[in-house]
Amino acid sequence: MTAAIEFDQVSVVFPARERGGAPWRAIAHTSLSVEVGEFVSVVGPTGCGKSTLLNLAAGLLAPSAGTVRVFGQPLIGINRRAGYMFQTDALLPWRTALDNVTFGLELRGVPRTEANERGRYWLAKVGLAHAAERYPHQLSGGMKKRVAMAQTLIVEPDILLMDEPFSALDVQTRQLMENELLALWQAERRSVLFITHDLEEAIALSDRVVVLSAGPDTHPIGEFPIDLARPRDVAEIRLTPEFLGIHERIWAVLRDEVLKGYVQTTT
Amino acid sequence: MTAAIEFDQVSVVFPARERGGAPWRAIAHTSLSVEVGEFVSVVGPTGCGKSTLLNLAAGLLAPSAGTVRVFGQPLIGINRRAGYMFQTDALLPWRTALDNVTFGLELRGVPRTEANERGRYWLAKVGLAHAAERYPHQLSGGMKKRVAMAQTLIVEPDILLMDEPFSALDVQTRQLMENELLALWQAERRSVLFITHDLEEAIALSDRVVVLSAGPDTHPIGEFPIDLARPRDVAEIRLTPEFLGIHERIWAVLRDEVLKGYVQTTT
């Protein structure tokens, strides 16, 4: 079976903008794949290259070396099969929350009334039914994230790329959202590449957790299959002993890496 | 003793921009104070009005009713005694990481060489010595947050206003930063008003945790003094039984509130 996304010996080098500056090899010789219907999380120290990896998968950034394949086809230009929830704020400032959510539908030519109906349904799902008419600058940080989530999910892409989608949410809201995401994923077995700095979240959601090394020359230093039963409730599963066991094993690898990165950059 | 910051029956109403729209009372009749040398955390459901509260304390937003006092004086215009680390990205895009960190020093007329020296020291402290010459658009989300933290702390303000400063960092880096912040705070007994959606973080760092109700008409619904011994190590303290006890008590209040907010906004 071909993978939904496959990184094949991929490297990314950011050229130095100043003359004389050294180029920065953010990612080096990374091979990684997300099978169809698989939920893969990526964790790693801050600044290691997780977002860069997602940009590659989205086709927004071309690798300096290696190939990215989507459903077996080498990716050239934008990845039309994927939905991408960005780490930074990417809402259209000239559209209200509702219009932001329905934007993807509008692009697909869905009639206005139907789009609005589905948009309102999604806004309610992310707990923002009351803020439909507000513009992004009138929303709080967490509200913007939730609008962005609805915006990405409403078009039901085959591949979901999510960059720290829940980091601005309080624990309770976050768990609601996580369950929402899992339900959606499970219903249609979409493929998900999920970035988080919260290891518990990664384990609770994923089929597999990939740990990246600290930069530069970031590459995977561990892959951990998560064989917890599905369907899961993200709040409950955290309390099971299997969960804690997996957590400990991954944490051992990850902690060292974070500290290594920190020491490396401080000296 | 006068408080460092005192909110006295403060309300904030955002006027409707559209004619016919209803105004939104984000904060209603809130009284709250941060004593000199005190570390107060504010938790609450996403979108409840935490950032709005901080904007009030910074003097960037004038309350619709009530008064904000800083060291006993009613606050008019900007709060010159405070440093503010924003929730959103607020780095100057035309300055490198180092120049961003030293910006406050430059404004105060600190000579270039001294400023750079102190800037590099701070960059190293937040683990970014290697990225001194990068511009903000070349930094990852977590790196930008750390630069912003160094930028705020380097000028050593009497009052620290921090809006989810560590939410974009992995657990390990986050703990390093938290300890850094505690050390700094303890050395000079600055007053801190700290916003987070991570209750554990709030407890580990603070003298007092304030829980806000869900919006609209947000107001404090609980204040919990944290009488854990100082100095603390944020990683270790989480494992003590006192910590867990406090956590449980606050969590009971907070969880209900988040769910309430969620239900309220969905229906």
Add this chain to the structure above:
Amino acid sequence: LHAAPPEKSKLTIAVGGKPLFYYLPLSVAERQGYFKDEGLDVTITDFPGGSKALQSLIGGSADFVSGAYEHTIALQAKNQFIRSVVVQGRYAGIALGIRKDKAANFRSMKDLQGMKVGVSAPGSSTHIFLKALLAREGLPPDAAAAIGVGTGSSAVAAVRSGNVDAVASLDPVTTQLETAGDVTVVYDTRKESDQRALYGDDYAAAVIYTTEAFIEQNPQTVQAVVNAMVRALRWIQQATPDQIADIMPKEYYGGNEALYRQALAKNYASFSPDGRMTLAAAQNVHKVLATFDPAVQQAGKLDLERTFTNRFVDAALKKIP
């Protein structure tokens, strides 16, 4: 010649269309170095029209204007006192050309009614010429629509593109249009007969004028300028058109020297032989203006003697044979 040094040796002379034959004596004086001989350092500033040149004099940025005598009368009607000090041209040198395809049906000046006629600019001497023609036929001054078309290629363009039916133009536009066969000239004040028929026996076209105040304060300077101009006029009288063309800057030929020489020959007769002005000429000009200019009509009786002086010319002629 150097009776007394001029009060002001750095002078600006404004002119609306320096390369026009209308103002040729000024260029002769400049090219022959006559101003320098008088101890003057003259800057000749070129404007796109005579009225602009006049404005610069009133505004005080120019000391003299090489322009149409009509202005001295029109301005007296507005209480501005300027005086002609030397005459350059006796004839207006303006011709009325009818576009080829309209010429066949053009029987008399009455046919001008309802036509679109190009003039260099509204209010300029070409416009005055048109109004005078109309007035002579008993037509109101706006019987034909005057369209400002400039003094150069734009005038030619206006005719060729069919935007005007006729054009009242100066040389070299007239010669250009005539030789290229664009127009038929139906009235030509470069010829003495047409000139006299329209304007009367004596006339004054291009002159050098300045303000009364300037004359009062700088008589020696005025004398020096007039000396140079009279010398130029005398030189023109004894030179052939070709000799004159030879001393002109090459740029004036506009890339077609033959045409230039041909046009110059046509205009040769219009230059004043001695620079003198007569009261009869002044009255003629006034009479023409009064037929259509409301400001002149309203002003009633004007003191024409105050619009010119021969004092300097006469002094110059004493020294220059």
Add this chain to the structure above:
Amino acid sequence: MSKRPPKLWPWQVALALFVFAAWWGLTATHILSPFFFGEPLVVLQRIVQWFASGSIWPHLGVTLLETLLAFVLGTVLGVAIGLWLALAPVASALADPYIKAANAMPRVILAPIFSVWFGLGIASKVALGVTLVFFIVFFNVYQGIREVSPVILANARMLGANRRQLLRHIYLPSATAWVFSSLHTSVGMAFVGAVVGEYLGSAKGVGYLILQAEGTFDINSVFAGILVLTAFALLLDALVTLTERRLLKWRPPTIAETL
């Protein structure tokens, strides 16, 4: 927050009256020559006369028509070509020196060529106005497109926007502030184009009136013409501002509004 700035129009009227009084005072006392600066009272009288007799309308109509056409055409061309070149890097690099050269060309000199191509009627004035408006709009659209937030653009592309949709939903809204900034300058330039065009050769229009008045040293009519034109320019500008407000109602209040 909700404090409104104090009512300004009484001050503006006062300022206008003051300017007018100063003008009157300076010319009446001949500190400024009335020959050049006119007599304000006569100027007003002239304006009243023009409108009372209706004699101004044919001229004003022509000038306004030219201005509007130049404004609309120049803006449409500027936006279209600005968009095209900003989004087609090779074409842009190729065209760059030519656009800049055309921009630097003193267009007024080409008036004869314009009148060959477009005649002496409305078209040649519109053409002149278009060349003035076009470049102002063009450069701002071009820069505005390049200022589009890369993240928002990437987001729209990921959501499936094709080139046309990007244009409609991202580039245009995002460049709106740039376009309107240029439109404010353009309103003025469109009038300048029309009037200078008339000035260089025409049989009708306010520019023609002014030129004729200048030819007969009737400076009062010149000022009257300028004032009438200016009033209409303010009207057109107010329309632009109104449209701008409507299109940009999504924006956070600007600094000026919050300070």
Add this chain to the structure above:
Amino acid sequence: MSKRPPKLWPWQVALALFVFAAWWGLTATHILSPFFFGEPLVVLQRIVQWFASGSIWPHLGVTLLETLLAFVLGTVLGVAIGLWLALAPVASALADPYIKAANAMPRVILAPIFSVWFGLGIASKVALGVTLVFFIVFFNVYQGIREVSPVILANARMLGANRRQLLRHIYLPSATAWVFSSLHTSVGMAFVGAVVGEYLGSAKGVGYLILQAEGTFDINSVFAGILVLTAFALLLDALVTLTERRLLKWRPPTIAETL
């Protein structure tokens, strides 16, 4: 990423040659009348002559001086007043209609008044150029300041920036893209101002040369003058671009560079 666009200058040269050839072909075959459109070969010859004999330099020098002065003065005034009004809402609201009125005024008509105030020398041409450049820069600076990110501004204020420091460290860098966009238009306008000023009355300068050439149907010299001016305008624009690149080196690559 690091793919460079293909070398463009051969194409640009080819395009230039093509345009030239087309011009030559059309005029040589009299499809375009050489009387209005000149003969390209003669035009080139004229340019070579001018530079070989050096006769162009006094004229070119004057025109360039006027242009540079108008450009610099207009820009400085535009930036200064733009900053001031953008940051002083009351003054801005008060001045608004007057600025717009002044912008809409057909300045060319005021040329006689300029020559009263500034004489017939360089100053009056500079004044005309300044009035053209000023408004373009002004409107863009004004809008650019209003576009400053409120968060970045708040951050700087919290870090202790006073008004002057905000100007220096926030407003100016953040409005840079806006300023430069207007400067590209302004380069052209400064030249237009100088040449039109000369055209309306002067004793020297390329505009004067062109006026004389037009008066004598020497269309080839007209084109030669235009070409020479254009070449220098491109030079000045290149300087602007260079400065822009240096000042904006902090920016992420634009869309055009990444596509």
